[in-house]
Amino acid sequence: MKDRQKNLLNLLISEHIKTAAPIGSKLLSSRENVSPATIRNEMFDLEKQGYIYQPHTSAGRVPTEKGYQFYVDNFLEKREIKSTWRSSFEKVLKAKLNKDLVLKNLAKNVVDLADETVIVAFDKHNIYYTGLSNLFKKPEFAEQNLICNMSKVIDHLDEVVNQVFDRINKVEILIGSQNPFGDDCSSVLGKYHLKNKDSGLFIILGPQRMNYDKNLALVEYIKDSLKEI
Secondary structure (H helix, E strand, C coil), X not given: CCHHHHHHHXXXXXXXXXXXXXXXXXXXHHHHCCCHHHHHHHHHHHHHCCCEECCCCCCCEEECHHHHHHXXXXXXXXXXXXXXXXXXXXXXXXXXXXXXXXXXXXXXXXXXXXXXXXXEECXXXXXXEECHHHHHCCHHHHCHHHHXXXXXXXXXXXXXXXXXXXXXXXXXEEEHHHCCCCXXXXXXXXXXECCCCCEEEEEXXXXXXXXXXXXXXXXXXXXXXXXXX
């Protein structure tokens, strides 16, 4: 892929993650200081390669699963979480609570701060989830069939977690068809290890149009923080 196409794809996906709207050539042209005609040609090539598509006639473009995967593989930046978020998490981590309550409270904090859904697997068969309404209120889930598909996944959450529990050893991002929680979503999964050597999974689940930088930073922080619990 040419450098200009890489830059355009990065910009297009970054803007789409923020706005949830198709991104047109005019916006990209104003940001890249390149003529709209040149942008259209490059977008045509990106579409031909399968990185973006046009959801409606006369609309801008949105990323495909392949596009998101390219973005995660090439443009993801290592980020620190906000200091206010860190303070909020530290209060939970320092509270005199049992480990299950600590994990549940951390999950609730992530749901409130990140506006996503969180799944905690204490082990293969003990699972907690919260913030499901955050998933269903995203624009992507305006279609009834997507809600139905995700509801089926939630109904069989223990089976899905059981399938992935042993094969997740670090923090991973699984997108679309690679995501065990549904093709229409992405997940950021981290295997955590407690001081007593118990381990589990901390998972942020959202649409493919999720803030990967932020969610990766959150799961990394939670995973590292739990070492002392």
